[in-house]
Amino acid sequence: MNNFVIRNYEIHSDKLKKDGVFCLLSDLHENSFGEGNSRLIQAIDDISPDVILLAGDMLTAYQELGKERYDEIADFISQLCSRYPVYAANGNHENKMDILGGDRKQAYDKYDKKIRDAGCVVLRNQGTYLEDYNMEIHGLEIGREFFRKFIRRELPDGYIEDFFGVPCAERFQLLIAHNPIYFDRYKAWGADLTVSGHVHGGIIRLPLLGGVISPALVPFPKYDGGLYEIEGSKMILSRGLSTHSIRVRFNNPGELCVIHLISDKN
Numbered sequence: 001m002n003n004f005v006i007r008n009y010e011i012h013s014d015k016l017k018k019d020g021v022f023c024l025l026s027d028l029h030e031n032s033f034g035e036g037n038s039r040l041i042q043a044i045d046d047i048s049p050d051v052i053l054l055a056g057d058m059l060t061a062y063q064e065l066g067k068e069r070y071d072e073i074a075d076f077i078s079q080l081c082s083r084y085p086v087y088a089a090n091g092n093h094e095n096k097m098d099i100l101g102g103d104r105k106q107a108y109d110k111y112d113k114k115i116r117d118a119g120c121v122v123l124r125n126q127g128t129y130l131e132d133y134n135m136e137i138h139g140l141e142i143g144r145e146f147f148r149k150f151i152r153r154e155l156p157d158g159y160i161e162d163f164f165g166v167p168c169a170e171r172f173q174l175l176i177a178h179n180p181i182y183f184d185r186y187k188a189w190g191a192d193l194t195v196s197g198h199v200h201g202g203i204i205r206l207p208l209l210g211g212v213i214s215p216a217l218v219p220f221p222k223y224d225g226g227l228y229e230i231e232g233s234k235m236i237l238s239r240g241l242s243t244h245s246i247r248v249r250f251n252n253p254g255e256l257c258v259i260h261l262i263s264d265k266n
Contacts, residue, residue: 026197027240056091
């Protein structure tokens, strides 16, 4: 898992006031591409994005690499914040660390404080408005019960609205939501664009068949990576930059997503 590729996506909307280039990172799981993630930083600098989005699981909830790398990942994100606006939502691993208590909770709190102090906007079931783009960015952090293995537990009616209310239809609604399996619910809420991760591209990718298995141990998941659409609402699902536990990816390099937002406003 020492390599990554760059994939480009284009999203058009007449709600956007202006064009923008957003980089999407997810599922780094404390991996390093060069010392301090220098190769990843260089790739991002070459793109020179307007905004960086973090879609969760930059950390791993339990120690598996011989030492904790939370400080190193916080330093990496802090470097990004010194160059670009960064908006982040948590994945299930950060969420788990926060509620475990003990050393993991302390490590998460230290990480969270460090990246916030560096300028990262961490959206924990919160939103913010980017006036220049006429865009709202919301970060959805769903409970651990919605990451169970083998089964999909349905989000209760009004679950997303309880956090964000009814979205303004005149504004472009960008939702950072780590788990892609609820794309239909994100669309129903009113997301124009959802960015997700979690599935790691299906771990092993086969020609024509796509990803083989999801972290929920679902074979050949419906959403494994790329661009999806439901009735005009789009989702960009990052294949992630790494993985955890059995640290293997086959025919499935890490991925840095570049989203070209195009304003169709006359």
